[in-house]
Amino acid sequence: MQIFHDPRCTDYGGPGHPERPERIVRTVPLLKSRQGDWQWHEPRAAADEELLRAHSREHLARVANASQDFDLDTPAYSNIDFYARQSAGAAIEAARAAIGGNRAFSLMRPPGHHAMRDRAMGFCYFSNIAVATLDALAPANAADAGPQATTTATGKIERVAIWDFDAHHGNGTEALVAHNEKIMFASIHQYPGWPGTGTKSFANVLNFPIAPYPSRSNHVRAAEQALEKLLESKPQLLLVSAGFDAYKNDPITQMTLEPDDFATFGKWLSDVKIPTAAILEGGYSDDLPELIDAFLSSWDS
Ligand SMILES: [Zn+2]
Numbered sequence: 001m002q003i004f005h006d007p008r009c010t011d012y013g014g015p016g017h018p019e020r021p022e023r024i025v026r027t028v029p030l031l032k033s034r035q036g037d038w039q040w041h042e043p044r045a046a047a048d049e050e051l052l053r054a055h056s057r058e059h060l061a062r063v064a065n066a067s068q069d070f071d072l073d074t075p076a077y078s079n080i081d082f083y084a085r086q087s088a089g090a091a092i093e094a095a096r097a098a099i100g101g102n103r104a105f106s107l108m109r110p111p112g113h114h115a116m117r118d119r120a121m122g123f124c125y126f127s128n129i130a131v132a133t134l135d136a137l138a139p140a141n142a143a144d145a146g147p148q149a150t151t152t153a154t155g156k157i158e159r160v161a162i163w164d165f166d167a168h169h170g171n172g173t174e175a176l177v178a179h180n181e182k183i184m185f186a187s188i189h190q191y192p193g194w195p196g197t198g199t200k201s202f203a204n205v206l207n208f209p210i211a212p213y214p215s216r217s218n219h220v221r222a223a224e225q226a227l228e229k230l231l232e233s234k235p236q237l238l239l240v241s242a243g244f245d246a247y248k249n250d251p252i253t254q255m256t257l258e259p260d261d262f263a264t265f266g267k268w269l270s271d272v273k274i275p276t277a278a279i280l281e282g283g284y285s286d287d288l289p290e291l292i293d294a295f296l297s298s299w300d301s
Pocket of ligand 1: 091168243281282
């Protein structure tokens with residue numbers, strides 16, 4: 001397992017915000033103590049050219065010069081541009097590591113799956129997973145990879161699937177990949193719930209809304225169906241928006257999954273025969289380190 005992580009991703013935060021440094025600060029030593037053979041890599045920042053595959057130039061400028069909060073959930077932290085670029089860069093590197101034959105996980109913040117082409121929202125500034133997806137699909141030796149790009153995508157990936165099991169609808173990812181024939185996107189999420197979208201499937205988008213307080217088995221079955229449908233599209237790369245906020249003790253959702261269920265998700269990935277990388281999205285309970293370890297160690301077994 002290759003872990004992409006920059007310790008500086010814990011250097012920002014705001015009082016009382018659920019997307020807090022402790023999520024990562026407490027996960028790192030737990031994984032390092034239990035999983036001695038995993039390899040840790042520091043990511044690079046995503047370059048403008050890479051971010052521009054998913055976002056507008058105006059949005060990049062807005063994040064770079066953030067002075068007013070984007071919304072109540074999404075503050076204009078000092079230097080948020082740096083942290084958001086590192087997180088997007090880690091997603092790119094994790095996807096490339098997967099294409100290179102490794103299991104890979106990006107252990108970073110901020111998360112990304114709510115970020116829109118032109119808007120930061122829901123704790124998210126750049127769409128890490130869409131940026132990684134569009135990088136994987138980019139032609140080899142793309143001249144636009146930018147000076148910070150230390151490697152280039154292979155140019156051999158023509159179909160990518162995105163499996164999003166975060167408890168919130170991946171509305172940003174959906175908006176960024178909808179109607180792209182090279183991408184299939186599936187989201188399993190609480191509905192009704194924030195952001196209030198993701199009730200219908202269409203084109204290349206599969207939505208699995210789950211009512212609050214569901215039976216665990218129904219939720220897990222929906223996640224399995226979503227993954228099966230994605231794999232039927234014969235992707236050459238599977239990227240996972242791994243959010244752990246569908247956990248029963250998560251403070252901001254009303255879902256019921258147990259740690260074992262995240263281990264089950266990891267077990268399914270261990271059976272997938274195509275390159276796979278996962279990117280951390282949400283997960284706000286104090287048990288997050290255990291949930292991440294359950295998922296990753298099962299995947300790696
Ligand atoms: Zn979430």
